[in-house]
Amino acid sequence: MKFIDLDRQYDVIGKEIEERMHRVVESKQFIMGPEIKELETALAEYTGRKHAITCASGTDALVIPLMALELKKEDAVFVPAFTFFASAESVVLAGATPVFVDCDSSYNIDTDNLIYQIERVLKEGKLVPKGIIPVDLFGQPADYDKLNEIAQKYNLFILEDAAQGFGGIYKGKKACSFGNVSATSFFPAKPLGCYGDGGAIFTDDDEFAEKLRSVRVHGMGSDRYDNIRIGMNGRMDTLQAAVVLPKLKIFDEEVERRNAVAKRYTENLKNDFVVPVIPENKVSSWAQFSLLAENKNQREEIIEKLKEKEIPVMVYYPVPMHLQTAFRYLGYKKGDLPGCEDYADRIFSIPMHPYLTEDEIDFVSEALITVLK
Ligand SMILES: *Cc1c(COP(=O)(O)O)cnc(C)c1O
Secondary structure (H helix, E strand, O other): OOOOOOHHHHHHHHHHHHHHHEEEEEEOOOEHHHHHHHHHHHHHHHHHHHOOEEOHHHHHHHHHHHHHHHOOOOOOEEOOOOOOHHHHHHHHHHHHHOOOOOOOOOEEOOHHHHHHHHHHHHHHOOOEEEOOOOOOHHHHHOOHHHHHHHHHOOOOOOOEEOOOOOOOEEEEEEEEOOOEEEEEOOOOOOOOOOOOEEEEEEEEOOOHHHHHHHHHHHOOOOOOOOEOOOEEEEEEHHHHHHHHHHHHHHHHHHHHHHHHHHHHHHHOOOOOOOOOOOOOEEEOOOOOEEOOOOOOOHHHHHHHHHHHHHOOOEEEOOOHHHOOOOHHOOOOOOOOOHHHHHHHHHHHEEEOOOOOOOHHHHHHHHHHHHHHE
16 A cells, blocks of 8 residues: 555546646746746636745745745744744745744644744844744644734734645635745645646735745846846746646545545544544645554554554654754754644654545554554
8 A cells, every 4th residue: 555646646647647748848848838827827726816936846935935035044933843844944044043833733833832932032032023934734724813813913924834735725715825925835745746846835915926936036137137136946847837737627626535535534543543633614635644642652563563564654743843953053952842742752644645445544444443452
């Protein structure tokens, strides 16, 4: 069994993907070909955002807006500690300082702890609070009503990290439509993936969108050899746009299937494990289906026993950001963010993709329950 089975998706739309890729190869418009514009229009329409700007990866989709915001080292950007490294790495790449926030039982940013961390930074007086990067972890949108309230009160920008969240919904609004600017990734294993690296940035602000487009191409001004700011080479390949376009057409159906898979897992496992709970007003895109073991030892046993049955299990994430070696210079220690430290020891994720059969879901569930007996 595969953790994410891209072959089965290829069986459905492989022909169309090959045809679209072939057309790009024939046209030789590998950089900023017409498929880029076509995809950007489709993504803006899908998310309800005014502007969608494709870029080279999900990491660039975070770095480009942070560069466009012209941050300084003393600017604090609040990031959940329970996330993939890029959410926080991007802050440092853009020249600012990340401040880590604990997560709650949804695995997303804990808004009470966020307020605590903002107040702590204000009281210490060394850093200036500038922004928040909420992460839609595992596919569930963060709590944007509360986050908007906090952002307004403290005058902070919101950069939504929807690398895992594309396709999710909060109160009728799609992921990538929250905050001042949003970022997603088309890494192959994400809910909407390409066949390499890719990403996109979303905003409703015309002026900011222009800045994002400029940073994406070497800080370009009126033409290619007029450079008005420091930027990067952050363009998405036309070939990757040709892969995402056919995938986007069947994406809603895939999100529905993921939700059906999650529902069956939940029914099977809710009496034996801590299962994810998605509130009524949200839809998850189920980038991951994560469970909690009782402790680290039990998690090891589960991983071992499932491996014997050739069921892959992954741990997202074993080390929270504030305890990462690369962030040692920030001076955090174990015990600073106890919620995510506990989850990091107990969490594990089981196979999740739109093409899992009911038999496979039941096979995985039974294997899990057997370990406990
Ligand atoms: C995958 C991921 C990223 C980075 O995306 P890449 O396309 O791999 O650069 C950023 N944030 C989160 C939460 C992710 O899961």
